[in-house]
Amino acid sequence: MKKKILKFGTMLLALSFTLTAAFACGRKGPSTVAPHSLKITFYDGGYGQAWAYKLAEKFTQETGIVIYQETGINPSKTITDDIPNALANGTDTDIFFSHNIIWEVPASKGQIEPLDDLFAMECDGKTVADRVLPELLDDCKLKFNGSYYKLPWTNGAGGLIYNKVLFDKYGWEVPGTYEELVELCETIENAGILANPEAPRAEQVNIKPFAWSSECYYWDYLVFDWWAQLEGVDSIENLKKLPSADVFDPAKGYKFPEAVQLWADLVAPHEVNGVLRDYSMKDSSGRHYQAAQIDFLNGFAAMMPNAQWLESEMRDNIDPEKCEMVLMPAPVVPGAKTDSEGNPIRVNYQVGGGDSIIIPACSVNKEEAKQFLRFMMKEENAKLFTERTQGVMLGVKYDNLDGIGDRYLTKFARSVFEVNTHSKKFNLYSQANMVLNNKITLEWADTGVNHYAELYNKATTVDAVFSARLTDIKANFAQWKSDSDKVFGAE
């Protein structure tokens, strides 16, 4: 009996090892989705999921290529971390949509499908390449071989979002300039309006100009616009190529520190006529972002730094009597560059300009995937995306917003469209060798420091932050460039 058990156990173990080895040595690639049906995986963030289901349904109706609603659409919150492994070791996903896809090296290694044929396909009487926003087109191309490997996902817009209900109720004007913004903050502060008069006296607070949180990088969306106003988009495009350390030298035209100083002058506590002013809700730099967003929705603050996903993200919590969101164009700062007619330039930072749509090279449904992307790039389908995300725009050209249902075309969605179509867009995505090799970042130094919080709490000064950065860059630039050129070749 004992011998039989031993024999059986040995055989069972041998079988399990054989099967494990067989599966482990199997071909990389999809296994669960049937041929000629697509599986799309997307980052499940502020854009919601409704757009994917709607587009998939319409695509299936039009082309007969199946995207199963249950298994073909895969919203994921961890996709960004999963993609490198999926590209290297195989996946059953045919299309990935995500922010922060590190695609340049996987594309070089052949793990991502080249999209040159897709970009040449017909779309709305033009080519797909013609449909992509010009300022995003080159970002889709790998500079080393000139091939396209990604489509831009969204044309994001951010900055200051204001609560129109409060503005209308108290007669506040949307500021067009930095000075008007300062004046508006002073007006709101002086008004001393109770945000929650029904609360016990000890808990009552006045309406404040700004609600924000310890996730301070949302301020970037406003401050980057001010930077571009001061320096011009062309100069920032030059900075992205990192020709020398001088592009970070304020004495040689680098204006980001000036933009940050304008922010610090406005937002950090300061004296006005001998009175200490803090235009932010109490302890803003230490608050959880959800707490700050709840306060903004409840009318405790007039403005909030954020971006195009805010309304979609918070739609279930918005009480229209308390809050209606509108994105304001960045107020024009003193010293802003002007256009040929002498008007201050209108610029807008492309939030998520590096967001990507890619097809893994191991997909067995590449052609179907390309069909889906071509379908998505059509204006009517881009509008469908905008409709179902309440204002988020794809990185393609829109002539107008006609056809989007009134239910979805909120004031916020219109304001995002207005900012996007009337501004020169720019982003900070770069394929400079030093950026690809993680030696340098283009905006703040990659030091894990929350600069806005430090400045707000007077723990440092703008001069100190940028002097230290410039010293660091000047000391290391040659070495960083040499190290990076060894990896990616001389630029």
Place this chain on the structure above:
Amino acid sequence: MEGISAVKRKKPRHKSIYETGFIILMLAYPVAHFIVFWGIVNFNSILRTFQRYVMWQDGKLVNSWVWAGLDNYKNVWTGFSRADTKRIIGNSLGYMVVSNFISLPLAIISSYFLFKKMPFAKWFRVIFFLPSIIPIVVLATVFRFQFDARFGLVNGFLNIFGIESPSWFGVYPNSQRMIYLYCIWAGLGFNVLLLSGAISRLPVDLFEYSHLEGMPYVKEFFRIVIPLIWPTITTTFLLGLTSVFGVMLQPMMIMPGDANTQTIALKIYNSVRTANETARPEIIAFGLLLSVMAMPFILAIKFGMEKIYADVEF
């Protein structure tokens, strides 16, 4: 001699092919696991620190690793003088201090009280352990909200006494101290569980004897309990030492984004997440160099702690 020679030596029984096969197959999985997930991974990681990825050269795809000597280590060594690296290492060392000199003593004392069946001991045991079974995302959010300027219970409580609450998370190093506080709160239960287990194994006779001798609790605690659970304390202490390299989720969940509260592990994680793999050799070298530097200290402390009390079997 005759008698001895008369003893028949038992002939070793040859194992059957099934017995041998069974042993080999049973060992195959752990050995393969060790080779693949420890041996190869670590060998490969160490090798990478002496290499550089060459992706493109002169417009041609190269896509291979080449020998780089000590370049990565030199870059890491240069980086140690940077203020942010010093802060990251300082933040990480803080976890060792908090784990071993605050959390561990608290856990030992709490375990002893629980063992002594203080009132509500069972209830306290659940309360201590509760944070350990709640997902860290939920726990971190709840923790943050307790200190919110408008919603927070703590601020509300302080306000009753007219005390103006500070910015708990808004400014460094307050934010870092709050993460340490979180670690004490959330980590206490795990240590209490380990130490309670160790204390409950102690022979009851010893406590009866100490009771008959009229030994006060303090003396009993230091003369009986501590020496007898010393191996468990040593293990927990060593785990606390390794927290210098392991803490990542707590700062990531409590202070997302750049908040000056990065640790060594979080820096490595962030770098791997956001950088091309060409940048990884330097990141691995950073972790490896720090581990090598710390190893003698950890081994010395282990050796020293094992010498304090003799190991007792009971």
